Amino acid sequence: MKSSYFVIGISAFLLVISGMRFTDFEVPVIVIVLFSLMATFITVSDFLEMIKVKRGRDVPLIIAVVLFFVALVIWVIGNPINVEFAPRIGDGSAIFGLCLGVAMIGIKEIRNIKMPSIKHYKELQFEIIEYDYKKMLELNKTFESLKDIDSEVLTFDGQVHDGWMLFETSLNMYAKDSGPFVDGIHQNAFYEFLKSLDNYTGLMASACNPYPIRSVGRNITVQINGKIENITRNNMSDVEYDELRSLAQTCYQSWEEFRTLINSSYNKGHARSNKN
Known part of the structure; x- marks a missing residue:
């Protein structure tokens, strides 16, 4: 030696x-x-x-x-x-x-030069999935609240509200920054949901009577992107209730598919991380 x-x-x-x-x-x-x-x-x-x-x-x-x-x-x-x-x-x-x-x-x-290990890649992948999962849960609270408002307002009595339009505006702010999701598959599914939401809010905007209903029933609020928003209700005009309800169901279904995708990704990633 x-x-x-x-x-x-x-x-x-x-x-x-x-x-x-x-x-x-x-x-x-x-x-x-x-x-x-x-x-x-x-x-x-x-x-x-x-x-x-x-x-x-x-x-x-x-x-x-x-x-x-x-x-x-x-x-x-x-x-x-x-x-x-x-x-x-x-x-x-x-x-x-x-x-x-x-x-x-x-x-x-x-x-x-330390080459990243396969374990490191898996951990990084799960961190991305976990981030998307938490963001989905955050948005899901607003989504479910708006669905509950629909069940109260969107009835045969002929009323609509602007909650979904407020929600869409906040989501479009995310979309400008190539967000809010990191994983490409999740992001594409999110954009598909935005299309159905845009169709729904577009028809709802057309259905809004220019004179909103004031001081009728309880004051409705919803939390959107961490901010409490007041919901304005309007009488429905020039749009059939069944047509509006059909687009609402399409929007609900699109979100459910998106939520199921992220839940599935999270559960699989969590199972793989536990094995390691």
């Missing part, structure tokens, strides 16, 4: 030699070549350790130690070896060592 102190010692020694080369002190070419080869083998040893090669990864380090001492011996006793291609070997080994060093930096960076 590689000794950190040994590597640090060699680094310090090479630093001194590099400083000497900036002066007139002569360092034999073959010594520089051997030091370059030594550094390359140390880099190879690091590279094998990083990619978790267990077998033979100490061999390059042993070769590096041998080359270090050989270089010292040659430097001390002189330069009896005259190798013409020594500079090429030195340059090649230096470039090869640099290549491995750069590769090691890249591999470490890739390993530091």
